[in-house]
Amino acid sequence: MLKIVVDATLINRETTGIGNVTKSLVSGLQAHNHPSVEFNFLVPKGYKTPTTLPASNAIFTPVKKWQRYVSASLPVADVWHSSYQHFRYFRKTANTKQVITIHDLNFLYEKRPTKAQKHLRKMQRRIDRADALVAISEFVANDIRNHLDIKNKPLEVIYNAVENLQGRDAQKPAFHKEEKPFFFALGAMRRKKNFHVLVDMMQKFPEYQLYICGNKDHLDYAHELEARIKQLNLTNVALVGPITAAEKIWLYQHAEAFLFPSLFEGFGLPILEAMQFGTPVFTSNMTSLPEVSGGYAFIWDNFETDYLSKTLHEHLPLMQQDQQKREDMKNYATSFTLERNIHAYVNLYQHLAGNINSATV
Numbered sequence: 001m002l003k004i005v006v007d008a009t010l011i012n013r014e015t016t017g018i019g020n021v022t023k024s025l026v027s028g029l030q031a032h033n034h035p036s037v038e039f040n041f042l043v044p045k046g047y048k049t050p051t052t053l054p055a056s057n058a059i060f061t062p063v064k065k066w067q068r069y070v071s072a073s074l075p076v077a078d079v080w081h082s083s084y085q086h087f088r089y090f091r092k093t094a095n096t097k098q099v100i101t102i103h104d105l106n107f108l109y110e111k112r113p114t115k116a117q118k119h120l121r122k123m124q125r126r127i128d129r130a131d132a133l134v135a136i137s138e139f140v141a142n143d144i145r146n147h148l149d150i151k152n153k154p155l156e157v158i159y160n161a162v163e164n165l166q167g168r169d170a171q172k173p174a175f176h177k178e179e180k181p182f183f184f185a186l187g188a189m190r191r192k193k194n195f196h197v198l199v200d201m202m203q204k205f206p207e208y209q210l211y212i213c214g215n216k217d218h219l220d221y222a223h224e225l226e227a228r229i230k231q232l233n234l235t236n237v238a239l240v241g242p243i244t245a246a247e248k249i250w251l252y253q254h255a256e257a258f259l260f261p262s263l264f265e266g267f268g269l270p271i272l273e274a275m276q277f278g279t280p281v282f283t284s285n286m287t288s289l290p291e292v293s294g295g296y297a298f299i300w301d302n303f304e305t306d307y308l309s310k311t312l313h314e315h316l317p318l319m320q321q322d323q324q325k326r327e328d329m330k331n332y333a334t335s336f337t338l339e340r341n342i343h344a345y346v347n348l349y350q351h352l353a354g355n356i357n358s359a360t361v
Contacts, residue, residue: 001038001057002353004029005077007087008041009063016188016215017269018103022083024161028342030058040075042089063089079349082130085123092129097352100126101134101158104266104287105143110192124148132352134158134345136267139288156348159292161341162272164334170253171246175211175238182209184255184279186248186270187262189214189222189239194261194284197303199228202237204309210259211251213240252277257316260289261303268292275333278326280319282312296329 008026013019029039030050038057043049049060067073067089074091082090085102092098107119127133132154135141141157144150176182183205187193195212202210216222222239229237243251252258258274260283268289271281281297283289290299298315300308319325 001036003038003077004079004349005040005075006081007083007089009044009089010084012044012047018084021160024163024338025083028338032342032346079352097131099132099134099348099352100130102140102144103136104140106264109264120147136160137288137291139291140266158341158344159336160267161338162269162336165249165273165276168249169246170250172250173243173247175240180209181256182211183257183259184251185212185259187214189216190218191221192262192264194263196225196228197261198259199225199237200305201308202234203232206236210237211240213243215242252279255279257282261300265289271297272333272336275329278330280316294332296332
């Protein structure tokens, strides 16, 4: 039997993009029932294994932090999938083939040159030991080729699966009390999300509300945003914090526009989620966002307040009125299916496994 280990130790980070991507990968592979394949998912200690499992050869193995340093305590694999580039767990045996999914090289843009070089050297060492690489966008793949030596190893672009949220339960958030049109922004409160440019822009939109939702995991930046809102005496901007999945869907459905001025994204999941509902999307021209938006978003090419407000005022009505484009946008956004994602990964595992145990995935 072909043994495939998938590092899913970030699966509990449900309010983050990487957590949702990991959860989708696990559910898709778990449902891939083949009698000659065993999937072993490494999960954090305390993770609640799904109670309803399909008839598949799937194992969930809880791991503890100390096992990072004692690789012999980890399961043996024919193919080991490190589903995130900053993996902590890996066991190499004579026959083990490793594939690493690289979500971004954002440190190239966020860190000072000396620190960026340090991260590059660490990434290079990991690539040197790997047998195949996956990038989640063409932008990330090009970053890898331009800054790292992959030594002719396979590098494949496999787009993340985006869960189809249409038809899912929606719930109006308690914080939306005024029946007033609103803009929606979503992401962890980190400087790279660039939310402060939206705060300044909202001076030009007194008739609209802006909800900025997401974990306040970088408190310094969150406090900076709060101070700026207070300084400008804005009553139409709210830093909401985390929201539920049902609240997120309601906000996508009812927002006048989804605003995503991020500086660094390997993929940009929220813009595709918003597009599923035909909601106009305004995003930046940075990193992978023009690629992933597929020509259906308005792309901001700078962040000056007057430019942001002018383009939003001008293009929002046009985007709202173009019903055909909104339908095409929905179809595009829902094409990032889990089936397509899992099919690509299973084919890669098959390629890496070769004739190990004479199994066919």
